[in-house]
Amino acid sequence: MQIKFSFDSSKPIAGEASIEINKSIQDVFSYMGEHFYDNYPKWAVEVVEFEPLDGKEVFVGSKAKQIREDNGSKVESIFEITDYQPSMKLIFKGLTEPYIHSYLLEGSEQQATRLTFRFELSEIDVFMRPFQKLIRSAIEEGAENTVENIKNLVDVDTY
Numbered sequence: 001m002q003i004k005f006s007f008d009s010s011k012p013i014a015g016e017a018s019i020e021i022n023k024s025i026q027d028v029f030s031y032m033g034e035h036f037y038d039n040y041p042k043w044a045v046e047v048v049e050f051e052p053l054d055g056k057e058v059f060v061g062s063k064a065k066q067i068r069e070d071n072g073s074k075v076e077s078i079f080e081i082t083d084y085q086p087s088m089k090l091i092f093k094g095l096t097e098p099y100i101h102s103y104l105l106e107g108s109e110q111q112a113t114r115l116t117f118r119f120e121l122s123e124i125d126v127f128m129r130p131f132q133k134l135i136r137s138a139i140e141e142g143a144e145n146t147v148e149n150i151k152n153l154v155d156v157d158t159y
Contacts, residue, residue, distance in 0.1 A: 016140075019115050
């Protein structure tokens with residue numbers, strides 16, 4: 001007899017948030033894309049150690065190592081930039097942990113920029129599946145915090 005679970009263990013858990021930033025798309029992308037390796041630890045406040053592995057130039061295939069403080073424990077992962085299109089998007093994927101971060105921009109030089117951040121947890125352990133709603137809620141709250149942090153930093157930081 002096959003046991004059926006009431007959840008899909010292969011479906012990713014994701015959260016997304018968007019925000020308007022009163023800066024040009026080039027200014028926003030410069031801060032978060034071109035200067036990603038300098039500025040990522042500023043908006044990802046849970047990152048306690050961060051090291052670009054291929055220099056500070058951002059390009060598809062470049063990698064970095066991060067250690068995040070997650071509920072009192074430290075989680076190390078290595079990620080790789082998988083999509084980098086200036087003034088449009090920056091996407092990276094965990095190589096040692098199953099996640100994807102996507103930063104998408106819309107706007108122009110003459111108007112405010114809309115930033116959308118999406119975090120996707122590609123898989124979780126089967127024993128964590130009953131907590132999907134709680135995990136999704138935490139991911140969505142984290143996504144909201146991420147876009148707020150970027151907006152606040154872009155408004156005041158010099159890069």
